[in-house]
Amino acid sequence: MPEEHYKSFDVARAHIAQELKDLIDRSTKGSIDEPVLPFLRLFNSHPDWITTSTCSGRLVSYLPGSAISNGIDKPLAVNGKGGGDWLFVSHSTLSTSQLANPISTIFGGRSVNATRFLRSIKPDECRMVHLTYQPPVLHLMARSVEIAAVVLRAAIAAGFRNSGLTIGQRGKVILAIRSSTGGLDVPIACLSSQNNETERFELVVEEDYLSNLLKIGHELMSKNQSRLTRLFTALESSLKPSNQVIEWEPQDERRKRMKAEGLLAAQSKLKLDSFKDQTTKTQTENDSILVDIGLFED
Template sequence: MSKQPKPLPHPSQNFTQRKTKILSQLSVPEEEYTDLSPKGSVDVGIRDLIDEINARDGLVTTSSCAGRVSVYLEGPCKSTTSATASNEDDEAGVRSSSAGGKGGGEWLFVSHDPISTLSVELEKGYEGLFGLRPLQGREGEEQEEGRMVHFKFEPMILHVLTASHSHAQKVIQAGMEAGFRETGAVSLLSRQDEDHNPIVAVRSMGLSFESLIGVEDGAGTRKAVVGSGYLNRVVNNSEKLFKENEKRIGRFREALKAAFEEGSKKKEGWEDADARRERKRLEGLRRKEELQRQKEVETKAGDDGVQSSLEVILEPPEVL
């Protein structure tokens, strides 16, 4: 007999209260809902996924981003030699960046959809879309000091509050299977405390992409430091990353559904070791019976052939 999976613990009162509070905030009409992220609301691209997660006992999302492309001007307190912006998500539901406000930086462009879908905005060209003056001269010639302008693609990231270590492990398993390789618990105690609710971050740094594309000089003029051809390449790369990100989100939805399927961890078409052994045994018996029947048919056919030959030889010749 195959071993039945251990049932998940029942969510504690503390978790239930926290989930109720979070869901009450998400139930606000979309036109009225705001958070501290640049967009200010839950991304349409993963709204169905968020609803599916929040419908499960023992899970509730605390922050989310479907994936985005952004252009930002780093803050004055940030080293101009750094090519990486600090991104942190907290339980309040925000994805923030030092380049987006904490360090005095400024978002020049943010989209949670591929840039190719922004037909009206694209009429201004990439430089105009990103708020940059086109490159003057050749790439690499401008060595002007100033705050750098970054182009960045970030894949989906979710923070999921879980009712127990067991719930957290299932979310981590689903994230890893879907390709979000850096998925893990960001709030986890070593003891199995029923009042402890681990937070799982579903994320993948492997899909992230960043490039320096501009600079703001001392006069406040924002200039591109790369040509139109280079901007076209980084935008095309972000389009490919959006597509891969969408595939992984789909895989995560299926993996999460399979991980929390009632009474079993089985995926469609999967069988445990005992079931596989029984199937192989029955298949072996069927093959043995088929071979036996085939042998009997061949033997009978051979006997009939010999008998017919003897009848021809022993039959007396016709009298003419």
């Protein structure tokens, strides 16, 4: 059965490739994560692939809910997307100084009441600050399911067992490489007061506990780097990158090349069949001669 290709792949790939050239990133952070740059180079140099969205994994503290910006309420979901406030974001392991000053690190120098913590709080009484670790995720568009399946198997073998494929109504093939292990999401503080210039937070956990959470996040980011290295090695071996960066073979040229390769293969087969026929004929004639001179007589 022939491969079913996504017919609009080259058009969609061209659009995404142009955005990558212009360094357009629609994520909350607004820039491409440095740890995933090798993955972008690997896949975007291949004519059958393009990256659509990537995150190298992150440790963040954020304030979900409504935030006022230019008079407009912006909701922030618990996954950190949308509006609201980002207090701290790291895509790498933490420094010694960051680990030694957990409150300053997590709250970014904002005012925090660390002398006491709220032992009980109703969720609807205040906006809660979350400290969370989110594992890496890579979304890639492939030319066909058959092409994507090779990389999917490599990703699962590398430990990213929550990876999978989605196929759109028009045949768009998206590979999501991800893992559900190692997550962390803990409410740590409450926004007790806010005005146009300052915010004040009340801890809902003890400072020692907060310090331990930050160390756990640091360890998760360290393991994250090792897992990304293992994943890259596995994916690199499953691909054969071309020499072009953000370039691909146009569909008409690809069709002509495949037709020429098919004709060449057919011609080679005809020559091989002709050679086999001639060899068989010669061998038969030689056998007849040997029989005539009695070499095969009892």
